Every structure is written in C-alpha cells, then in structure tokens.
Amino acid sequence: MAINLSKGQKIDLSKETGAKLTGFCVGVNWGAIETKGFLGLSTNKQSVDLDLSCILIDENNILCDHIYSPLYNIDFLQQFGLPKGKLVSSDGALRQTGDDLQGDSGGVDGLDxxxxTVDLAKLTQKFLKYFSS
Ligand SMILES: [Ca+2]
Structure with missing residues (x-):
C-alpha cells in the first residue's frame, strides 16, 4: 500500500488488524527540472540530485546508526562529526537502493x-526514532 506524504507529515505504522509490522519501505520519486530557453523557444532539462537518508536515534537521543550516500563530500561531513556514508545499516536492517544523481530525465515515471527498506526483525537495538529525508 503506497502512502504519499508531504513535508513534515507523520504517519502511524500500526496495522488496523493489530498484526505486528515486520517491515516497510520509504521511496522518493522525482524528475529533472524543465526550464524554458530564450524566448521560450526551447526547453532545457536540469538534473536534480535528491538524497534519501536515515538516522537512527536511541532513547537517550544518541545517534546510533545512519545510512546516506557514500558519495557525499566526506571532508565536509567530518567537520560536523558525521561518519562516512553507507547504504546498509550496521545490523543490515536498513538498506538504501543507491544514490540517483539525476532524477527522471524523461519526466517523472512514477517509480521511486x-x-x-526497513526489516524490523533485523534491528539489533531498540531505536526510539527514525528520521528520514
Ligand atoms: Ca541522490
């Protein structure tokens, strides 16, 4: 079941049947920006690099793990004490499919x-919060 969220919106992941949630996924879909050229006679497409990332925070608000693109500027991130990017969490419970650097060049195709993906059965720690952007 797909749910379209807007910025800042939260959802309850509890199932209506009371069954325990075992996993879920979060996806983003976007296209290149199309702009008009001189006098509107032509169109130009500009690639857009959005990044889907996630950090995991425990009950003490301590950053326990993360996934974000390893292609990020490492030197820039280390100024803030952030670790090197990776696509799989330490316990393998969270996986990111990879860093799309351009978006859909032929228009938004409806595919993320x-x-x-989050496999709740593989989580080795109890996390209080997940933040994804
Ligand atoms: Ca990206």
Whole structure:
C-alpha cells in the first residue's frame, strides 16, 4: 500500500488488524527540472540530485546508526562529526537502493528513484526514532 506524504507529515505504522509490522519501505520519486530557453523557444532539462537518508536515534537521543550516500563530500561531513556514508545499516536492517544523481530525465515515471527498506526483525537495538529525508 503506497502512502504519499508531504513535508513534515507523520504517519502511524500500526496495522488496523493489530498484526505486528515486520517491515516497510520509504521511496522518493522525482524528475529533472524543465526550464524554458530564450524566448521560450526551447526547453532545457536540469538534473536534480535528491538524497534519501536515515538516522537512527536511541532513547537517550544518541545517534546510533545512519545510512546516506557514500558519495557525499566526506571532508565536509567530518567537520560536523558525521561518519562516512553507507547504504546498509550496521545490523543490515536498513538498506538504501543507491544514490540517483539525476532524477527522471524523461519526466517523472512514477517509480521511486531511491528507496530505503526497513526489516524490523533485523534491528539489533531498540531505536526510539527514525528520521528520514
Ligand atoms: Ca541522490
């Protein structure tokens, strides 16, 4: 079941049947930006690089794990004490499909460009919060 979220929107992942949720995925889909050229006589497409990332916070608000693109500028991130990017969490419970650097060049195709899957059975720690962007 797909749910379309807007910025800042939260959802309850509890199942209506009371069954325990075992996993979920979050995906983002986007296209290149199309702009008009001189006098509107032509169109130009500009690639867009959105990044789907996630950090995991425990009950003490300590950053326990993360996934974000390893292609990020490492030197820039280390200024803020952030570790090197990776696509799989330490316990393998979270996986990111890969870093799409351009978006859909032929128009938005309805397929997610980047996806994070979460296998709740593989989580080795109890996380209080997941933040994804
Ligand atoms: Ca990206």
């Amino acid at each position: 460009n980047e996806i994070i």
